[in-house]
Amino acid sequence: MINWIWFLMIIAGIISFLLKGDGKGLMETMTESAQKSIELLIGLGGIMAVWSGIMKLCEGAGIVDFIAKVLSFPMKLLFPGLERKNKKASGAIIMNIASNMMGLSNAATPFGIKAMEELQRINPDRERASDYMVTFLIVNAACIQLLPTTVLSIMSGLKSSNPTEIILPGVITTIIALVSGIISSIFLKRFYR
Amino acid sequence: MGFSVFIIPILIMIILFTAILKGVKVYETFVAGAKDGFQSVYRIAPYLLTMLFAIDVFRRSGAMDYLINIISPLSHFLNIPEGVIPMIVIKPLSGSGALGVMTDIMKTYGVDSIEGKIAAVMMGSTETIFYTLSVYFGVCQIKKVRHSLPAALIAHIAGSLAAVYICYMFFK
Numbered sequence: 489m490i491n492w493i494w495f496l497m498i499i500a501g502i503i504s505f506l507l508k509g510d511g512k513g514l515m516e517t518m519t520e521s522a523q524k525s526i527e528l529l530i531g532l533g534g535i536m537a538v539w540s541g542i543m544k545l546c547e548g549a550g551i552v553d554f555i556a557k558v559l560s561f562p563m564k565l566l567f568p569g570l571e572r573k574n575k576k577a578s579g580a581i582i583m584n585i586a587s588n589m590m591g592l593s594n595a596a597t598p599f600g601i602k603a604m605e606e607l608q609r610i611n612p613d614r615e616r617a618s619d620y621m622v623t624f625l626i627v628n629a630a631c632i633q634l635l636p637t638t639v640l641s642i643m644s645g646l647k648s649s650n651p652t653e654i655i656l657p658g659v660i661t662t663i664i665a666l667v668s669g670i671i672s673s674i675f676l677k678r679f680y681r
Numbered sequence: 682m683g684f685s686v687f688i689i690p691i692l693i694m695i696i697l698f699t700a701i702l703k704g705v706k707v708y709e710t711f712v713a714g715a716k717d718g719f720q721s722v723y724r725i726a727p728y729l730l731t732m733l734f735a736i737d738v739f740r741r742s743g744a745m746d747y748l749i750n751i752i753s754p755l756s757h758f759l760n761i762p763e764g765v766i767p768m769i770v771i772k773p774l775s776g777s778g779a780l781g782v783m784t785d786i787m788k789t790y791g792v793d794s795i796e797g798k799i800a801a802v803m804m805g806s807t808e809t810i811f812y813t814l815s816v817y818f819g820v821c822q823i824k825k826v827r828h829s830l831p832a833a834l835i836a837h838i839a840g841s842l843a844a845v846y847i848c849y850m851f852f853k
Binding site for chain 2: 489490493494497498500501502503504505508510513514517518520521522524525526528529532533536537538539540541542543544545546548549550551590591592593597598600601602604605607608611614615616617621622624625626628629630631633635636638639642643646647648649651653654656657658660661662664665666668669670672673676677679680
């Protein structure tokens with residue numbers, strides 16, 4: 489599926505360039521996109537290293553276990569039996585969710601990657617995504633943000649009368665997105681082996 | 682807004698104090714973590730570049746604008762303000778792009794307009810699915826992603842519709 493989407497995005501892009509009569513556009517975009525990716529990766533490398541360091545400190549200090557206790561109920565609901573099978577995986581998932589909740593997306597990515605690596609360790613088929621992985625991806629696609637810091641700062645920059653009033657609708661919206669994602673994954677599961 | 686600036690410094694202070702009180706070797710532990718971080722970035726690099734390439738070609742060529750034009754008539758049918766359609770299309774593809782579109786909507790319609798509020802709620806409610814999917818599955822070399830993409834897209838669409846109707850309930 490991802491192969492087809494990737495293919496279609498590029499083909500649709502090339503056709504649109506040609507329709508506009510823009511012969512140079514593709515070459516320019518290719519160069520710029522590659523440059524931008526490397527800049528992004530260099531920036532990401534630094535910040536990921538810092539947050540992974542903090543993650544290790546949290547593990548060592550027992551902070552992960554503490555947050556795990558707070559979030560144990562939703563975790564049991566979403567990832568039944570995971571804590572028994574791989575404690576490190578559930579710890580990383582918890583830190584990922586916690587940083588998303590606080591709007592720290594830079595911190596969420598390293599925790600998320602760590603979680604996927606740990607989930608891969610208990611995956612029976614190494615080329616096929618496990619149910620835990622799919623659920624984790626959906627949780628990430630619809631992550632609850634209690635403090636969408638970037639959005640709030642842009643809104644106050646544009647002189648909004650009360651930026652914080654979007655927080656509650658945002659939380660409700662995310663819960664709806666999450667629940668529909670989880671329910672649809674239960675139904676879709678049987679069509680994808 | 683004011684207090685959120687202090688969350689990170691306070692958080693990191695708590696983490697450091699807890700670690701040192703529990704006898705964790707803070708410096709060495711941090712270095713071990715940083716090593717993991719660099720290794721992860723090294724591994725996700727090709728996946729990130731490949732996905733961003735397709736997304737950039739799709740956006741810059743104007744193909745995305747065609748897609749928005751195709752979807753726009755649906756907005757009347759579903760009672761969605763036409764101004765927020767670009768937001769629904771770009772959000773799964775690009776986080777920075779979505780932030781740009783949101784700012785643009787707020788400047789065009791006003792930051793306190795219903796369009797602006799809906800865009801803000803959408804921005805905070807779902808993640809950039811394609812990026813997350815390629816990076817997360819890329820890092821552990823998963824080839825069969827199974828139903829993760831359709832389920833995540835359903836979550837995105839449900840979230841987008843919910844953003845519109847919930848904003849109507851709250852702000853109209």
